[in-house]
Amino acid sequence: MVDINIQTTISPYTQEPVCTRPLLSESELDNVIAESVKAHKSWKKVPLEERVAIARKWLTEFENISDVACEDLSVQMGRPISQCKGEINGTIWRARHMIEIATEALAPIPQTQPEVEGVEKWILKQPLGVVAVLSPWNYPHLCLVNAVIAALLSGNAVIIKPAPQTPSPAERWVSTWQSAGLHNNLLQVVHLTQERTLSQLCQDQRIDFISFTGSVPGGRAVQQAASQGKGFKGICLELGGNDPAYVREDADIKWTAEQVVDGVMFNSGQSCCAIERVYVNSAIYDEFVKAFVEVAKTYKLGDPSDTKTNIGPVVSVASAARIRKQVKDAVEAGAQIVLDESHFPEAKEGTSLVGPTVLINVNHSMELMNEETFGPVVGIMKVESDDEALQLMNDSIYGLTASIWTNPTDPQSLAAAHHLSTELECGTVYLNKCDALDPSLPWHGWKNSGQGVSLSHLVYDAVTHKKSIMKRVEVKGVYEKK
Incomplete structure (x- = not known):
C-alpha cells in the first residue's frame, strides 16, 4: 500500500x-x-x-x-x-x-x-x-x-x-x-x-x-x-529551451563537432540550455554531420557509478518513452536517422537508458525541432546563409540561449557573428561556446x-x-x- x-x-x-x-x-x-x-x-x-x-x-x-x-x-x-x-x-x-x-x-x-x-x-x-x-x-x-x-x-x-x-x-x-x-x-x-x-x-x-x-x-x-x-x-x-547552434562555413569542423556534441549530450541532454537543434552551412554540411556522428559514437552509455560511463540514464522511463516518441514521429514525417540507439548496447526500449541519436532531413514542423526534447537527441539542418540560419534560430517559442560557431581570427567572421548575436531572440548568446553560465552575467530567458x-x-x-x-x-x- x-x-x-x-x-x-x-x-x-x-x-x-x-x-x-x-x-x-x-x-x-x-x-x-x-x-x-x-x-x-x-x-x-x-x-x-x-x-x-x-x-x-x-x-x-x-x-x-x-x-x-x-x-x-x-x-x-x-x-x-x-x-x-x-x-x-x-x-x-x-x-x-x-x-x-x-x-x-x-x-x-x-x-x-x-x-x-x-x-x-x-x-x-x-x-x-x-x-x-x-x-x-x-x-x-x-x-x-x-x-x-x-x-x-x-x-x-x-x-x-x-x-x-x-x-x-x-x-x-x-x-x-x-x-x-x-x-x-x-x-x-x-x-x-x-x-x-x-x-x-x-x-x-x-x-x-x-x-x-x-x-x-x-x-x-x-x-x-x-x-x-x-x-x-x-x-x-x-x-525550458530549444536552444539552437549555428555552424558557419569557416568553422573548424572537427573541433566544433566535438564541442557541439558535448553541448547536446552532456547530462544526457537534460539541461535547459543544451543544444537541441543544429544549423550548418551547406558548404561544410556533409563533412560536419560525418564528424558529429563519429564523435557521438564514442560515448559510453550505462551505469552512472562506472567511471568509464560518460552518458547515463535520463530521469525516468516515462521521459525515455517521450524522447523516443519524438524521434519516431520525426522519422515518420521524413527525418533520417544517421546515428541510432542500436550503436549503444545498453539502450533498450522500456528503460531509462536512451542512446545518443542524430537525425537529418528534419524541419520545423517536427516536434523534435520545435519543442524541448531534454534528452541525448539532436536534429541537424542544412542552411545556405547567415540570414537563413538566423530566421530558423529565431523560429521558436523559446529564447534561452543560442550559439554561433565561426573562425575567431577572421575579422569579417567575427563581425558577422556579432551582428547575429544582436539579432538573436534569446537571453544568452555564445560565440564558439555553449551550455555554460557565468555568475557575472544575468541568466534570463526570453519568450516561453x-x-x-x-x-x-x-x-x-x-x-x-x-x-x-x-x-x-x-x-x-x-x-x-x-
Missing part, C-alpha cells in the same frame, strides 16, 4: 527506491513559514559584513562535503559519477562570485542628477522578507546558487522546495550553512506535494518572492497560483523560456525592495549649524 504522506525517490538507473521523505502537512508548512518570517526579522538587522563572513565559511563547509554530494547526484538523478564533481566545483565558483559582489551590489546608490540644491538623495536596497525557491532535479546545486545566495545575503529568509527526484542536495545546503553559523530557520527545506506547493506555499501572503526552475507548464502553474493568493509577490521563472533574472548583480535587485531617500541638508533661517 502506498503511503500518500511519503515521498519516494526512484533511481533513474536501477528503477529501485533510493530514499524517502515525509511530506509536510498544512499546519507543518504554516509553521515553517512562520519561523521563516521570525528569522528574517532578526537576520535583516545583522550587518552585511557578518552575513558575508558566514557565507564565506559556508563555502569551506560545502567544499568539505563534495564527495558525498557527488554520490547524491549520481544515485538520485543518474549523472555519471565522473561528471558530478563538475557541478560541485561550479557551485563553489559561482557562489564565491555572488558572495564577493554582495557588498557592492547591496550598497546605497547616491543620486546626483538632476541636481537639487540643498538636497541629498540615494537609493537603498532592503530585503523582501521570505523567498521560496522551487529547485529542479537536473542541476540541483547550481540552480540553488542562482537565487539562494543573493536572497540570504540581502537579508531574506529562504524556504527551499526541492524536486522530489533530488531531495538530498537542498538538505546538504541547510546542514552546511548551519555549520557555517547561519541563524536558525533562515534556510529551511520542505518536501511537499505539488498540490500543497501551489495551493499553500505559492499563495501564502507571507511569501514575498518565488524563484522557480522547471518546465513551461510548471512555470505557468506557479505564476497562476501566486496570482491567486492575497497580496502581490515577485516571481522569477527559469523555464521565462521571466525575471538570476545571477550577476541584477539578482540582488530582484530580491530586494528599493527605497528612495531624500534629505534636505540645510533649511536657511530655520535650522542653524551649531
Whole structure:
C-alpha cells in the first residue's frame, strides 16, 4: 500500500527506491513559514559584513562535503559519477562570485542628477522578507546558487522546495550553512506535494518572492497560483529551451563537432540550455554531420557509478518513452536517422537508458525541432546563409540561449557573428561556446523560456525592495549649524 504522506525517490538507473521523505502537512508548512518570517526579522538587522563572513565559511563547509554530494547526484538523478564533481566545483565558483559582489551590489546608490540644491538623495536596497525557491532535479546545486545566495545575503529568509527526484542536495545546503553559523530557520527545506506547493506555499501572503526552475507548464502553474493568493509577490521563472547552434562555413569542423556534441549530450541532454537543434552551412554540411556522428559514437552509455560511463540514464522511463516518441514521429514525417540507439548496447526500449541519436532531413514542423526534447537527441539542418540560419534560430517559442560557431581570427567572421548575436531572440548568446553560465552575467530567458533574472548583480535587485531617500541638508533661517 502506498503511503500518500511519503515521498519516494526512484533511481533513474536501477528503477529501485533510493530514499524517502515525509511530506509536510498544512499546519507543518504554516509553521515553517512562520519561523521563516521570525528569522528574517532578526537576520535583516545583522550587518552585511557578518552575513558575508558566514557565507564565506559556508563555502569551506560545502567544499568539505563534495564527495558525498557527488554520490547524491549520481544515485538520485543518474549523472555519471565522473561528471558530478563538475557541478560541485561550479557551485563553489559561482557562489564565491555572488558572495564577493554582495557588498557592492547591496550598497546605497547616491543620486546626483538632476541636481537639487540643498538636497541629498540615494537609493537603498532592503530585503523582501521570505523567498521560496522551487529547485529542479537536473542541476540541483547550481540552480540553488542562482537565487539562494543573493536572497540570504540581502537579508531574506529562504524556504527551499526541492524536486522530489533530488531531495538530498537542498538538505546538504541547510546542514552546511548551519555549520557555517547561519541563524536558525533562515534556510529551511520542505518536501511537499505539488498540490500543497501551489495551493499553500505559492499563495501564502507571507511569501514575498518565488524563484522557480522547471518546465513551461510548471512555470505557468506557479505564476497562476501566486496570482491567486492575497497580496502581490515577485516571481522569477527559469523555464525550458530549444536552444539552437549555428555552424558557419569557416568553422573548424572537427573541433566544433566535438564541442557541439558535448553541448547536446552532456547530462544526457537534460539541461535547459543544451543544444537541441543544429544549423550548418551547406558548404561544410556533409563533412560536419560525418564528424558529429563519429564523435557521438564514442560515448559510453550505462551505469552512472562506472567511471568509464560518460552518458547515463535520463530521469525516468516515462521521459525515455517521450524522447523516443519524438524521434519516431520525426522519422515518420521524413527525418533520417544517421546515428541510432542500436550503436549503444545498453539502450533498450522500456528503460531509462536512451542512446545518443542524430537525425537529418528534419524541419520545423517536427516536434523534435520545435519543442524541448531534454534528452541525448539532436536534429541537424542544412542552411545556405547567415540570414537563413538566423530566421530558423529565431523560429521558436523559446529564447534561452543560442550559439554561433565561426573562425575567431577572421575579422569579417567575427563581425558577422556579432551582428547575429544582436539579432538573436534569446537571453544568452555564445560565440564558439555553449551550455555554460557565468555568475557575472544575468541568466534570463526570453519568450516561453521565462521571466525575471538570476545571477550577476541584477539578482540582488530582484530580491530586494528599493527605497528612495531624500534629505534636505540645510533649511536657511530655520535650522542653524551649531
